[in-house]
Amino acid sequence: MNNKVIMVVDDEETTRRGLRKTLIVWSNGRYEILTASTAGEALAHSGKTKIHILITDICMPEMTGLELVKEMKESGQQPVTLMISGHSQFEFAQEAIRLGVLNYLVKPVSKAKLIEAVEEALVKEESIERAGIIEKSADLTLLQVNREQEQAKNPVKTAYRYVDDHIHRQISLKEVADHVHLNSSYFSVLFKEQAGLTFSEYVTRIRLQHAKQLLAATGLPIAQIAEESGYQTAKYFNKIFKEYEGMTPGAYRKSLR
The missing domain is CATH 1.10.10.60 (Homeodomain-like)
Incomplete structure (x- = not known):
């Protein structure tokens, strides 16, 4: 298995399971696919495991997806992030851009769009990783x-x-x-x-x-x-x-x- 981790965060169980299933079939064992039903659960995961790609809903109880990204950054985790939402709201999109979110997807997300967005995120993550290696050396x-x-x-x-x-x-x-x-x-x-x-x-x-x-x-x-x-x-x-x-x-x- 590749050591890269993709995490899906969504409080809607049907959506969460659907995204995970699509990613498992697509990845064919190349990546580890984690899920969380809340931002708090996602943060608990990120405290133990490096998250490379984060796919998170924006509107969730207790803590939004945008707040999750901020919390992860403060803890030293900076995964390449894809935001998903049940509706397109301009203020959310603006904040997502400010936080460096790579893509903003509107539900229902098709399998093709999800996979395309994740593949783009992986390319971005590899680029960031290479830059980090060059900086360290x-x-x-x-x-x-x-x-x-x-x-x-x-x-x-x-x-x-x-x-x-x-x-x-x-x-x-x-x-x-x-x-x-x-x-x-x-x-x-x-x-x-x-x-x-x-x-x-x-x-x-x-x-x-x-x-x-x-x-x-x-x-x-x-x-x-x-x-x-x-x-x-x-x-x-x-x-x-x-x-x-x-x-x-x-x-x-x-x-x-």
Whole structure:
């Protein structure tokens, strides 16, 4: 089973069961489908399980669907949300948009419209997840270098691109200096002046950032990640990774999960 969870919240039992049945048939075991009859019950679920997609009625007793979304955000849960309602009310739609709700569906919701909306929500959720992984793996020093790239001279900009394009293999300073048609010594000084890092440290940081993204986003073996990040041995990769990150690649991967 996929680890993504879709939760349906509706106080009308018939609607709730119908939506769940449609999603179970459509998902064919790919996703876990949870249901709740009240916002309170939904919050209890979200306290134990990460909810990736939330499908909630707006008008419910005690707490509305809009209030549920606010409560979940305050508790740190921010699922991609689809709102459903028995009637279209402009003020509800406005508030839903303000809260970042992806779609607003009017009952009765057809199977085709529900599935289309959920598939769109899953694409959105994947996009958010990828952005989160990139943010977590970002090297603050490299971010500063990237911000200053516009001020860098053309040979150094070209060097940045060359390193990025060949990160999966060994790269020497001389190779890159030759690529930008500069003497190695002059290129080394120019690179340090423009990047604020030595060429060697820049390459190491780029390799590790690439490795962190693979550790977070894939299940690839660490030895393969080491190879794809330009390290000849997993042992040396582990050593460098621990020096920079304060933990082994395996521990880093576990920390994200």
